Amino acid sequence: MSAPQILAEAVNKVFRSPDGQEVVALRDIELAVEPGEFVCLLGPSGCGKSTLLNAIAGFSLPTSGRLVANGRAVVEPGPDRAMVFQEYALFPWMTVAKNVAFGLEIKGEPKETIDRKVGDLLQLLSLSEFANSFPKDLSGGMRQRVAIARVLALDSPILLMDEPFGALDALTRRNLQDEVLRIWTEFKKTILFVTHGIEESIYLADRVVVMTYRPGTVKTVVPITLRRPRDTASPEFNDIKRHLTDLVMEEQRRHEEDEIRKG
């Protein structure tokens, strides 16, 4: 039996707001993501999805508990846990090619290797003709393609994605979902993908982890065994969708009650 690629044991994260109130963003999270697995984190806004992803990425470590990625305890951010952000986070002062090359330059790879890898990645994501464009001149979908190319350059076994397609229109989103599935298959990545799109999670994941709202815990794990490519209109797909919707709506209601109480 191989060790999990990502492992969270008894992970807790408590934020203290300026007025001294404590927010338990994560409580007793237990999660094991196997190598090559595609896992979606699903839940309403504020349930701690980003908090968990940021902890694994090393940006904001847990208050207590153990996080292991690639066999090593997580202590700081690093290129072995490549992250794709919802806001794209491309460097606007670098061209598309420079953005993709940046991680390789930091690694100190020789220039010819960098040029070759960047060329290949731009080709893979249909970005070749934009190599010398600046991000401001690209559409949202194109920017997210660059962000994906940029993290693929790192050759990280893990991809962390935080609502990467949340800001895109439906058609572009489907397009990029297929792109991610293709990359996942081709490069055998382990992917942890945050979304609040129920359909998106069923379309993509091997397993959907549904989280509860405040405190953020793992509510249920739903395995999706439908064959890919998945047909979002099939009865099986919609059975799962109904089931997941019920689960998420329970948490959504608690989220809304909370909002109303706060005024």
Add this chain to the structure above:
Amino acid sequence: MPAGTGAAGKRLLQSILIPFAVLALWEGLSRAGVINPLILPSPSKVVIRWWAYLKPFQSYDPAQGPYLSWLVSGELLHDAAASLFRVFVGFFIGGGLGLGLGLLMGVSNTVYRLMNPLVQILRPIPPIAFIPLAILWFGLGNPPAFFLISLGAFFPILLNTIAGVRNVDSIYVRAARNLGAKGSVMFRRVILPAAAPHILTGVRVGYGVSFIVVIVAEMIAVNSGLGYRILEAREFFWPDKIIAGMITIGVIGLGIDTALNRLSNHLLRWHRSLESS
């Protein structure tokens, strides 16, 4: 497009109409003797004086040296060169120090807390108010001018650099850390370019202040340069030369500002807010 050309022609006409009318009125009133020429000489007199100010003193004599050095031997060019030299020296000293300290204060909270009170105390004092001290410390000549001009460039560049570095969007820093960037790579390739729009604003403002200060400094502490020359012209009751000097100052100021603007637009060609311009 003919329509487009027509509209452009109309816009050009509109933009020169008022200046032209003012000049014509001014010239007309002068010639009619309504305006005392000792108070306000006519535009044509100013142009003639400006030309005399610009052109070489003596006629060309090959025995005296090469043609080119004769061509630039006029008084105006010497004055302009002297002023520009002071602006550049002062700007690079003050701007360099402002940039350096600004980066330090932006990156390090400790340096910021240590230096900020002093900066806040000195910042509102106009550089011109330092003139007496500058003369006391450095005497007359270039050194006090350099000091005052440096001061003029220092604060705008310092404050904008601090703001630029401290306001770098944390998403860039997080993305860079995720890609493995640390230390000097993070600084050079992420913090510095992200702060560049602010820094370049500081450079333009700092240059503007330097250019004001150089003229004032020349009126008080030095015996050359455009500022000195227009004050000298007043002592001789040469209002045409005063205005010729002022126009020269304006043209040079505009030229440098346009060049800086171009440079900044080129360096920031990636920047979103420039999309429309």
